[in-house]
Amino acid sequence: MGLVVQKYGGSSVADAEGIKRVAKRIVEAKKNGHQVVVVVSAMGDTTDELIDLAEQVSPIPAGREFDMLLTAGERISMALLAMAIKTLGHEAQSFTGSQAGVITDSVHNKARIIDVTPGRIQQSVDAGNIAIVAGFQGVSQDKKDITTLGRGGSDTTAVALAAALDAEVCEIYTDVDGVFTADPRVVKKARKIEWISFEDMLELASSGSKVLLHRCVEYARRYNIPIHVRSSFSGLKGTWVSNEPPGGQPVEQAIISGVAHDTSEAKVTVVGVPDKPGEAATIFRAIADAEINIDMVVQNVSAAATGLTDISFTLPKAEGRKAIEALEKTKGRVGFEHLRYDDQIAKISLVGAGMKTNPGVTAAFFEALSNAGVNIELISTSEIRISVVTRADDVNEAVRAVHTAFGLDSDTDEAVVYGGTGR
Amino acid sequence: MGLVVQKYGGSSVADAEGIKRVAKRIVEAKKNGHQVVVVVSAMGDTTDELIDLAEQVSPIPAGREFDMLLTAGERISMALLAMAIKTLGHEAQSFTGSQAGVITDSVHNKARIIDVTPGRIQQSVDAGNIAIVAGFQGVSQDKKDITTLGRGGSDTTAVALAAALDAEVCEIYTDVDGVFTADPRVVKKARKIEWISFEDMLELASSGSKVLLHRCVEYARRYNIPIHVRSSFSGLKGTWVSNEPPGGQPVEQAIISGVAHDTSEAKVTVVGVPDKPGEAATIFRAIADAEINIDMVVQNVSAAATGLTDISFTLPKAEGRKAIEALEKTKGRVGFEHLRYDDQIAKISLVGAGMKTNPGVTAAFFEALSNAGVNIELISTSEIRISVVTRADDVNEAVRAVHTAFGLDSDTDEAVVYGGTGR
Numbered sequence: 007m008g009l010v011v012q013k014y015g016g017s018s019v020a021d022a023e024g025i026k027r028v029a030k031r032i033v034e035a036k037k038n039g040h041q042v043v044v045v046v047s048a049m050g051d052t053t054d055e056l057i058d059l060a061e062q063v064s065p066i067p068a069g070r071e072f073d074m075l076l077t078a079g080e081r082i083s084m085a086l087l088a089m090a091i092k093t094l095g096h097e098a099q100s101f102t103g104s105q106a107g108v109i110t111d112s113v114h115n116k117a118r119i120i121d122v123t124p125g126r127i128q129q130s131v132d133a134g135n136i137a138i139v140a141g142f143q144g145v146s147q148d149k150k151d152i153t154t155l156g157r158g159g160s161d162t163t164a165v166a167l168a169a170a171l172d173a174e175v176c177e178i179y180t181d182v183d184g185v186f187t188a189d190p191r192v193v194k195k196a197r198k199i200e201w202i203s204f205e206d207m208l209e210l211a212s213s214g215s216k217v218l219l220h221r222c223v224e225y226a227r228r229y230n231i232p233i234h235v236r237s238s239f240s241g242l243k244g245t246w247v248s249n250e251p252p253g254g255q256p257v258e259q260a261i262i263s264g265v266a267h268d269t270s271e272a273k274v275t276v277v278g279v280p281d282k283p284g285e286a287a288t289i290f291r292a293i294a295d296a297e298i299n300i301d302m303v304v305q306n307v308s309a310a311a312t313g314l315t316d317i318s319f320t321l322p323k324a325e326g327r328k329a330i331e332a333l334e335k336t337k338g339r340v341g342f343e344h345l346r347y348d349d350q351i352a353k354i355s356l357v358g359a360g361m362k363t364n365p366g367v368t369a370a371f372f373e374a375l376s377n378a379g380v381n382i383e384l385i386s387t388s389e390i391r392i393s394v395v396t397r398a399d400d401v402n403e404a405v406r407a408v409h410t411a412f413g414l415d416s417d418t419d420e421a422v423v424y425g426g427t428g429r
Numbered sequence: 430m431g432l433v434v435q436k437y438g439g440s441s442v443a444d445a446e447g448i449k450r451v452a453k454r455i456v457e458a459k460k461n462g463h464q465v466v467v468v469v470s471a472m473g474d475t476t477d478e479l480i481d482l483a484e485q486v487s488p489i490p491a492g493r494e495f496d497m498l499l500t501a502g503e504r505i506s507m508a509l510l511a512m513a514i515k516t517l518g519h520e521a522q523s524f525t526g527s528q529a530g531v532i533t534d535s536v537h538n539k540a541r542i543i544d545v546t547p548g549r550i551q552q553s554v555d556a557g558n559i560a561i562v563a564g565f566q567g568v569s570q571d572k573k574d575i576t577t578l579g580r581g582g583s584d585t586t587a588v589a590l591a592a593a594l595d596a597e598v599c600e601i602y603t604d605v606d607g608v609f610t611a612d613p614r615v616v617k618k619a620r621k622i623e624w625i626s627f628e629d630m631l632e633l634a635s636s637g638s639k640v641l642l643h644r645c646v647e648y649a650r651r652y653n654i655p656i657h658v659r660s661s662f663s664g665l666k667g668t669w670v671s672n673e674p675p676g677g678q679p680v681e682q683a684i685i686s687g688v689a690h691d692t693s694e695a696k697v698t699v700v701g702v703p704d705k706p707g708e709a710a711t712i713f714r715a716i717a718d719a720e721i722n723i724d725m726v727v728q729n730v731s732a733a734a735t736g737l738t739d740i741s742f743t744l745p746k747a748e749g750r751k752a753i754e755a756l757e758k759t760k761g762r763v764g765f766e767h768l769r770y771d772d773q774i775a776k777i778s779l780v781g782a783g784m785k786t787n788p789g790v791t792a793a794f795f796e797a798l799s800n801a802g803v804n805i806e807l808i809s810t811s812e813i814r815i816s817v818v819t820r821a822d823d824v825n826e827a828v829r830a831v832h833t834a835f836g837l838d839s840d841t842d843e844a845v846v847y848g849g850t851g852r
Contacts, residue, residue, distance in 0.1 A: 022482060022485035022486050025486050029486075056505065059445060059505070060508075060509065060512060062445035063445050063448050063449055063452075063509050063510075063512050063513040063516065064512040064513060064515065064516040065516065067512045068511070068512055068515045070522065070523075071508045071509075071511040071512045071515070071521075071522075071523055072508070072512070074504060074507070074508035074511075074523050075504070075505060075508035075509060075512075077504065078501040078502075078504040078505045078508075079501075081497060081498070081500065081501040081504065082479065082482070082498060082501045084497070085483075085494045085497040085498035085501075086482055086483065086486050086494075086498060087486075088491070088494040088497075089483060089486050089487040089491055089494045089495070089498075090486040090487060092491045092494070093486065093487040093488065098494075099493065099494075100493075100494055100497050105573075150528075
């Protein structure tokens with residue numbers, strides 16, 4: 007039996023009871039003969055409480071100190087988890103990100119892992135210990151300052167450690183039973199996916215699915231680390247995310263992996279753009295220079311009478327104001343008529359490698375939305391994904407209609423959400 | 430102007446307002462031209478809350494993990510303090526004990542500092558920053574594990590850093606205005622001491638005064654670091670603790686520095702010990718082997734009729750059970766009659782170098798107690814201290830009577846206690 011990396015989110019270790027429950031699961035894995043390395047997030051609301059304290063002393067907390075502050079959260083949860091495991095009669099040692107060899111760049115609050123040197127972790131598990139590692143944090147290569155990895159950072163820590171330690175699998179424990187064919191909060195009949203390819207999981211993650219973040223899946227794909235997403239609250243098997251189905255067993259690849267939705271974006275429309283070369287380039291150069299990541303981009307056919315066209319794109323709501331300001335500055339050069347900003351939109355995406363070889367998928371998707379009376383405002387496609395923008399008010403109905411139309415509904419209401427969400 | 434080390438306790442940084450108030454004081458010192466290094470404790474009740482969490486997951490929390498847990502407290506306060514200072518327009522960087530070079534032995538929960546290598550701190554202040562250092566913590570020399578220094582550890586961190594950085598002074602900010610001639614909670618007319626020698630301060634600390642711990646004063650005396658104990662709540666000058674009065678100014682050395690009391694001890698009496706050589710040695714060898722620190726020891730003159738004597742000693746209440754168990758085991762060899770255990774006692778001590786040359790002090794002390802109707806149960810003296818044991822119920826009255834008798838009462842009720850107590 008090889009080495010297993012397990013990651014537990016904040017909702018799994020929200021209180022002393024949660025920590026004791028998780029400790030038992032960890033000990034099970036150890037008893038089964040595995041070497042076990044555990045990555046843990048801060049307990050429940052700890053991070054929010056620390057952020058609140060920071061805001062009380064400083065309007066814009068300094069990055070270096072903010073990271074120092076936030077990393078106290080994992081320090082608490084990992085020490086308590088190690089104590090709980092020792093109480094069960096097994097040896098455990100906790101390690102900070104720095105002690106675990108998680109080396110990052112110096113971009114505070116959203117550092118990137120540039121190397122993992124897990125010598126102390128390897129030594130600890132070789133000596134028979136269960137190693138508990140603080141998620142979400144590292145130490146900067148140049149300045150030796152404490153850094154944090156930003157949203158979803160603990161998942162990335164787990165995958166990065168799994169890669170560095172050559173683990174068999176990286177188990178991500180969360181408050182749902184796995185990856186579902188749609189958000190179980192919206193679709194009661196969503197079905198748990200047994201296995202999904204890295205490729206489809208990446209598309210789901212970038213389309214609004216929150217179980218795994220894009221960055222973590224990308225890391226796992228690069229180092230070919232199978233991820234097993236499962237619940238720390240139930241004993242059920244979860245979802246395997248990997249290149250091939252686990253154990254070489256034949257698992258039928260579904261045509262459609264799932265339906266994702268995202269209500270965190272807004273839509274900007276540049277109205278009345280002269281339809282000539284270079285206009286779009288000027289617009290998107292302005293957006294890029296403002297360091298705004300955009301998602302979908304659509305340009306209408308220009309009206310013959312005027313020679314003007316409209317260009318629409320979506321972006322995170324939080325970047326809306328910055329984008330409008332950047333575009334206003336280009337008005338003189340581009341000569342568009344005006345800007346429209348709309349944050350009452352939703353994006354609904356259908357993901358599945360099977361759509362490459364099933365030409366009817368796009369049509370069936372649009373028919374399902376039409377039958378549900380949902381109007382489509384923008385369309386964008388990739389090889390294994392179709393996304394549309396609709397009114398925000400329509401999102402739940404649209405997701406359910408599409409889920410049913412593609413035969414994804416489960417016979418039972420099996421989807422359960424156990425707790426809150428960690429980071 | 431040289432380098433100043435300031436230490437702020439938990440009650441000074443109990444909440445966001447406290448942190449902002451302390452940040453202003455620190456900036457004042459910086460504006461006055463000093464290089465400033467700050468040692469900070471965990472906020473208010475943080476440590477107690479963490480201990481409570483630990484007890485919920487483990488009946489006897491493991492030392493290594495307990496230290497990892499507790500050090501999260503200073504990580505929070507130091508990061509917030511650095512943010513608050515930066516908000517005031519000054520540069521600040523926070524450092525863990527490990528980053529600050531506080532090297533300790535491996536005795537978790539009560540580690541001893543064995544070296545301080547403050548390279549990063551020196552570099553930080555030389556670059557114009559205010560350096561904020563986590564109190565109470567270090568890193569073990571051999572295993573590179575996080576350690577904590579035990580009770581009063583932040584004061585020791587401050588003095589040790591002051592010594593390593595060759596500081597002008599170590600300022601200990603607390604919730605009282607300085608060292609008083611008696612505990613201001615008991616004696617309203619207690620007077621603030623302007624200057625006290627290391628020698629007298631050591632006796633006060635070991636007699637129950639809680640403003641500074643013995644270990645910290647001992648460290649300061651060894652490296653000759655002047656300590657200035659003062660309040661973070663008022664702007665008043667506090668008490669200087671040093672070899673010589675500060676600034677070479679003549680400060681009259683009082684005959685009596687102060688009255689200390691201690692209600693944390695219990696008294697054990699071994700009744701009916703045969704009065705022959707070796708009996709006391711057997712008794713105290715048993716106590717020492719059980720690693721119990723004893724304080725006062727008194728042996729009565731033996732009764733001529735029986736040839737038996739009684740031996741009494743005091744020890745921390747927490748060690749009472751262990752001591753009784755250890756003594757019971759020696760009963761066969763020593764042949765004493767029985768043991769008496771009494772935890773309703775108090776120790777009252779009068780401290781002052783002046784008593785060396787003032788032979789009337791002891792008599793005046795006993796007279797004061799007698800006039801107040803307080804019975805004396807044990808007496809022990811050193812060159813500059815007299816201690817007696819009385820009933821616990823008599824302690825406040827006894828302290829006030831002695832304080833008045835030696836002319837220590839202030840004309841006004843100047844003693845103020847501003848908040849709770851930190852560590």
